[in-house]
Every structure is written in C-alpha cells, then in structure tokens.
Amino acid sequence: MRQLGMGSALDTLCGQSYGAKQYDMLGTHAQRAIFVLMLSSVPLAFVLAFTGQILTALGQNPEISYGAGTYARLLIPGLFAYGLLRCLTKFLQAQNIVHPLVVCSGVTLIFHILLCWFLVQNSGLGYRGAALATSVSYWFNVILLALYVKFSETGRRSWHGWSRAVLKDVNLFLSLAIPSTFMTW
Numbered sequence: 001m002r003q004l005g006m007g008s009a010l011d012t013l014c015g016q017s018y019g020a021k022q023y024d025m026l027g028t029h030a031q032r033a034i035f036v037l038m039l040s041s042v043p044l045a046f047v048l049a050f051t052g053q054i055l056t057a058l059g060q061n062p063e064i065s066y067g068a069g070t071y072a073r074l075l076i077p078g079l080f081a082y083g084l085l086r087c088l089t090k091f092l093q094a095q096n097i098v099h100p101l102v103v104c105s106g107v108t109l110i111f112h113i114l115l116c117w118f119l120v121q122n123s124g125l126g127y128r129g130a131a132l133a134t135s136v137s138y139w140f141n142v143i144l145l146a147l148y149v150k151f152s153e154t155g156r157r158s159w160h161g162w163s164r165a166v167l168k169d170v171n172l173f174l175s176l177a178i179p180s181t182f183m184t185w
Contacts, residue, residue: 009033009176010087014094027159030091031166032173037083045079048072071131078135081142088145097154104144112137 052069
C-alpha cells in the first residue's frame with residue numbers, strides 16, 4: 001500500500017511534464033520514483049523477512065506465524081517488482097499510453113494463473129507456491145512493460161537511459177510522495 005501512495009507522486013510530476021511537452025523529464029521523474037521506491041522497499045523487506053517472529057512475539061499461534069512468515073519472505077522479491085511496476089504504469093499512463101498496459105496485464109494474468117496452478121497444485125509447494133507465483137508474475141509484468149518502454153517510439157522519446165539527474169530534486173518527489181502515502185492508508 002505504501003508503494004501505491006508513493007508512486008502516485010508520478011501522477012502529478014509526469015502529468016505536468018507531459019502537459020508542458022517536456023518529454024525528457026518524464027523519464028527522469030520515473031527514474032527518481034524508481035530510486036526512491038527501491039530504497040524505501042528495503043525496510044519493508046526486513047519487516048516481511050521477520051514477519052513470523054513478529055507475529056509470534058505478538059502472541060499469535062507459532063505454527064500459523066511460521067506459515068505467514070514463510071509466505072511473507074517469498075513475497076519480498078515481488079515487493080521490489082511491484083514498486084517498479086507502479087512507476088512504469090504511472091509513467092505510461094501520464095502519456096495516455098493505456099493499450100500496452102492492458103495487453104501486458106492480460107498476458108501477465110494468464111501467465112500468473114498457469115504459474116500459480118502449477119506451483120500450488122503440481123509442484124507440492126502449496127501456499128508457498130502462491131507467494132512465489134505472485135513475485136514471479138510481478139517481475140514478468142515489469143519485464144514486459146520495460147521491453148515496451150525500451151523498444152517503443154514513445155519510450156525512446158521520453159526515456160533516455162539512467163541519469164544522475166535522478167538524484168536531484170528527490171525532496172520535491174518526497175514532498176508529493178509522502179502525503180500521497182498517508183492518503184492511501
């Protein structure tokens with residue numbers, strides 16, 4: 001949920017840049033958001049890594065806490081992918097690029113259903129397979145969208161590779177992202 005709010009800052013920044021026809025700034029804003037979301041995902045990853053112990057310390061059933069902790073740990077890779085996915089989605093939406101989002105989401109949905117069925121039912125992983133399928137599917141969706149951005153005309157117009165400019169104006173991004181985060185809680 002935190003990433004949902006932080007990624008929402010891109011609605012404002014990318015929308016403003018697109019409206020002003022500053023297409024090169026779209027990529028810079030998206031990269032800055034990716035940088036901030038990846039950094040902010042690290043503490044949350046630690047919480048997920050120790051979910052079982054936290055739940056046990058809070059008095060929950062140890063067996064259920066262990067299962068929840070295992071599930072949460074398998075979601076950690078998906079946490080980082082979700083942050084990237086939010087940024088890529090907002091980056092494309094700000095440019096009124098919706099069709100590739102729908103196609104990539106549809107392909108990912110089919111992939112996820114098949115992968116989840118295989119990992120939960122056929123591999124013997126059970127609930128662990130569901131968490132693993134979620135993480136893998138997020139990464140699959142990120143890869144599809146990243147390929148679109150890399151090879152499409154609109155991607156070439158607004159994404160010019162990684163830049164040190166990402167490190168500038170992080171405070172501006174945070175001034176929009178932090179309130180957005182609290183609004184989504």
